[in-house]
Amino acid sequence: MTSPTDDTASAAETDKARTGAFASRRPISRLTILRALVEVRMWWRDGVIADLDHVATIERVRGESLLTSRYIFMTAMSAGIAILGLLLSSPAVVIGAMLLSPLMNPILGTGFSLATGDADWLRRCGKALVAGSVFAILFCALIVYFSPLQTVTEEIAARTRPNLFDLLVALFSALAGSYAVIRGREGTIVGVAIATALMPPLAVVGFGLATFNWTVFGGALGLFITNLVTIGLTAALMARLYGFQSDMTHRQTRLQSMVMVAVFVSLAVPLGFSLRTIAWEANGQRIVNQEVAEAFTGRARVEQPIVNWAAEPVTIAASVFTPEFNPGADSEVAERLSQRLGRPVVVTIDQFQVGTDPGAAEQAALAQARVREAAEASERQIATLGQSVALIAGVARKDVMLDRENQTVQATAQPLAGLTLSGYRQLEQRLERTTPGWTVDLRPPLVALPEVTVSEEGLDDANTSRVALIGWAARRTGLRITLSGSESALAAVTQALGADARYIDTTTSGAGNTVTAAWSTAAGTVPD
Template sequence: MATVTDTAASAPPPKETDGDGQAKRRPISRWTILRALAEMRMWWRDGVIADLDHVATIERVRGESLLTSRYIFMTAMSAGIAILGLLLSSPAVVIGAMLLSPLMSPIIGTGFSLATGDANWLRRCGKALAAGSLFAILFCALIVFLSPLQTVTEEIASRTRPNLFDLLVALFSALAGSYAVIRGREGTIVGVAIATALMPPLAVVGFGLATFNWTVFAGALGLFITNLVTIGLTAAVMARLYGFQSGVTNRQGRLASIIILTVFVAMAIPLGFSLRTIAWEANGQRIVNHEVSEAFTNRARVEQPVVNWDTDPVTVSASVFTPEFNADADTEVARRLEQRLGRAVVVNIDQFQVGTDPGAAEQAALARARAREAAEASERQIAALARSLALIAGVERKDVLLDRENKRAQATAQPLEGLTLAGYRELERRLERTVPGWTVELRPPLTALPEVTVGEDGLDAENATRLALIGWAAKRTGLRITLSGSDEALHELNAVLGEDARFVDTRSEGQGNAVSAAWSTTTAR
């Protein structure tokens, strides 16, 4: 009997069950949670923070985050490579600029100085960051100002519309970068530099400044500030988390945490709205693609529709290769899109009839794509010609006359100190060689005309070149030129000029072989 009693007493209490006979789970008590948190805190303090050499880390970060000659030089090189990569729309070159950029160091230093409460260090980091950023912007602006390429490329446009994803990229990159610095694994900074891309937005700011494109300027500056603030504040949080808090009281620490959280929320709200707009437009593009395709048969081939969301009503244009025309396609697609998008829509679909053979639509679309690509390449070449001609002439792009039908480009050059008439003609020739089939006409300023000397055997090569230059100047300016010299010399020059003799007047005076040339106020016929 005693044995039975002892066994019953030692048995575990029966488990509580629910109505289905299943054992009930006991809720985790608050004390259990607090005890687990306390144990984790002790592990973090004794097992992680205790292994760190805080003094050595602070000195290392401090030494890399201050304003030095090396810092300025590397900033200049990174900025130069970045703006050239952006102008050329070359991602590989832009990535090279990211790897060279030293801007990450003062930003990380700013976060550590905030965590440790070192006001002098914070001030010096801010000075390095401001000096490097301003220098990079001005240096890039100078390069763009002197460059014939000033078009907003795809690489530039991609850095003018910051959104919430950019903030998250900067946040995760800052966590990785701060961890690498604290744990002594600086090799990770290379990847962080590529992810956050601090220098390209600054280069785009410089581009916007040089071209007076304030939309590009503001968008790129917003992206840079987003990355800068996110990295700095995240570095401060990580530094405090790893015990870098000397000189900071608990009250100051709580206040800093509140400020950091407030700043993150303040940045996240407008960036979230921007992301929402981008997401809405992306979804709208999918809807447009679907509705345009639904208006035609399965054998039709629809090119990517182009949607302009900034107009009211929204405009949609597309090209369709189809064996069967749909006369009501524009009206039908516009009605469906208005129902789904909730906005007024104007649709313009260009329909191209193709054969009924399988693959006919695809072949026609491919041929059109090739033709469009060739036309776009030609247009880019013509645009580059106009920019180069404007740069050479020292005028605005709008002052360059382009005659596409006759393939002729014309501009009137402004006087440039030290550049002779022969220099203007050589610039015209060089530019004309860049676009085969086009005629470039650069009207030179009324600079001094060369003197021509007629030898006993006629004109030598040098004087023949001078005479040809005089004829070229007369034709380009539309003004007649007066040649003054002996009758014998003038007779020789008229014989050499041939048809160009109609652009010149002659005046017989004196003896000798030298013939002078002067501009006349008479318009050439």
């Protein structure tokens, strides 16, 4: 048996042990935290920063970030490869353009010049950036202008909707790139250039400029600016962290840091909203796929539904290959989706009955996918043609008439300052070249008609072209034109007009060899 004295001693020892354990778990004091921070700072200063050759690093970055002939040449080659890869929708070609792009160097130079407070270096980096960017945009626009391919491919569309993830990619790439430059490991820049993808957005900006697609233009420009600003500011912060000092006062340095943070926030907020919208649409697409599939048997094959989130109500179109029809599928799916999405929905499901063989639905779906791909490509081509005609004619899209059956597009052009009759015809011919198989009928305004000179040998090539232009103008407008000149000159011009002579009135005047053309005051139309 234990005595009361032993119990008392045991209890005292237990209390003492608990007190010691509590003492060992006391919160870390503020002084301890400050000492640890001071030690880390000293280690960073003496063990990391002290090993760097700041002067050599600055000179290396400065030499690679300025405007040179090599920089312009490599920018042009990178831009050309990028726009061709985007038009062909080839990721491999686009990656090749990223490898060549020299734009990362002046952006990093901008960051280091901000950190060191070198205003002259900052100005020269800015000059290189502006020159390279503008040159790349114009060079890409020139290629697209003369290219028969002017449709918005998947590779182009992917660079027109920047979001918060794009900012994070640029942030992490800038951290890696700055570290590689500071530590003398520039080989890493190749991977950074691929991750950040600076040149493809610029190429898409050029595409938007050449095709007058301002939605594409603005989205791609936003992505490029996001990458540019994020990389530049992150490089400045990294340079300052690694001890690249400036002549600025402590107050100026703190103000600069606050401005950098404010810029990051101003970029992150709208990009965050854009990411939220994209995430909501992606989740909505998954719900749509699920609900459409559940309306049919397990042997049915559902093609990817097409959802128009911008419409009100939301419109959904889907194709289903099924052994058994479901007559009430449209209303059934629409009701369930309206409840799950919280928005009114209109659903249109095209049902195609197939055999009961296990592979029948898959084979039918494959055939339908090929037909749909061809139809979508044709629709994109038609939409682009209608928009291009509207822009060139200076009218609204609704004023352009598209005849799909006869593959003809018509519009009446508005007068444009400085544009002659020949210019309107060249615009029409350019549109026809970009859309093979379609006939473009661009009705020109009633601008001045050219004069025709008939020599003793007849009409030379230049004057034959002028006669053809007069005939084209009369044919497009359907209005009569009066020709004035000597009898012999009028006979030569009328003969050259051929069938278009039915639009022509003639007035004999003088004995010269010049024929003038003017719109008839009666302005009567010629019946077909």
